[in-house]
Amino acid sequence: MSDLWSILTPEEKRIVTDNFSIHHFKKNQMVYAEHEDPEYLWVLLKGKVKMYKSGVGDRVQILRLYRPVQYFGYRAYFAREQYVSSAAAFEMSVIGCIPMDLVEKLIMGNNDLAMFFIHELSRNLGGSDTKIVNLTQKHIRGRLAEALLLLAENYGLEDDESTLKICMSREDLASLSNMTTSNAIRTLTTFVNEHLIIVDGRRIKIINVPQLRKISKFG
Amino acid sequence: MSDLWSILTPEEKRIVTDNFSIHHFKKNQMVYAEHEDPEYLWVLLKGKVKMYKSGVGDRVQILRLYRPVQYFGYRAYFAREQYVSSAAAFEMSVIGCIPMDLVEKLIMGNNDLAMFFIHELSRNLGGSDTKIVNLTQKHIRGRLAEALLLLAENYGLEDDESTLKICMSREDLASLSNMTTSNAIRTLTTFVNEHLIIVDGRRIKIINVPQLRKISKFG
DNA sequence: GTAAATTTGTGTTTTCTAACATATTCTTGA
């Protein structure tokens, strides 16, 4: 992703700096909630953030994951809607914010900034459309394999080239791959038995990427 | 939705007109296909268009429906990706197109045009995120009820205030609501027996909207 | 106008996954 900051002129940078504030979020603390009015553009500086939406009977679906430095929370403002999803910190995170009305003013005077958001929104929309098909058509094993590969791609691996840099609860893993917590645990166990991954508490080592890809594609 | 045309200056309108071409599509004819490179912004002038994506084992998911006058086919270009979905005419349709590189040039010189696309993309993204939860968490009855209400909202009703203005195959109805054709037919029949709708071939009359809403919400 | 193909309709079976029920381990806080 290209960087937003480098797009701005010195004068614009000054305006942003003057209206920028930094906030610290504890583990599991919410950044914003569904149905609220969007006011700020958020930028994740440090930590990990999940965007999620609750559906039928308190069941939660994780829609997107953010890593530093990514921007979020702006869609609803641009759509003139309330938030349709919530955002919360996965772990202790540092997040900056700027008022959206200011962002909108800047966009009206800077075409490159406009293109930045057009590009971001377009990529997210493609991802969401793909997710619709993946989550509705793949079976449990395929969905979990895909989620694991997504985590590896999104947050990367430790120096051992196999341990996921993100540690999440089985419940979150289930919410990400659209299944019950029980089934996430169960399927994780079968993956261990098939020597695709090694699990140590919440630390997950991915040891057979090609096979996981195969399961993700056809499972 | 605000209109794109009225955003343009006279000079921009002239440029668009000079590069605009109109095409006629037969029923079920494809406008573009998954994996192709996006070249044009399409505008549906007359008819109905579906955007869909094929997933595991030729199973198709309808992602979005377009009516006149709506713009489509631009996301992949802005994302610098190939199309992740296909578009086809539901019925005989008239569709205009403009080269995307021209659209991009216009955006770089017209902030209101940029905001038009930011707004459109933002609304679509919200819709996709909501669809993810609806399709994965609702049961068959809920998904079909939702699809019927969506069709009413999107294409409207005949003068009798109840007959859907769009006629689609049971297979398409199934693709829209993420189920097999058999189950779409079966569930449609139960809705008829419950006096929620009246079916005459592909013509569907919606006669109990509140109950359908209830089923859509909790089913 | 008739045959072939497609679409619609319905019953049966099988598979998958959620729901439920516990047990065990791990955290957390008093």
Add this chain to the structure above:
DNA sequence: TCAAGAATATGTTAGAAAACACAAATTTAC
């Protein structure tokens, strides 16, 4: 340090939806 709660683990059951099979009706093509 211990108790209480949360998270993880695993077995069992019930329910939902796909898969399959076929019949009837409708459309299309020749």
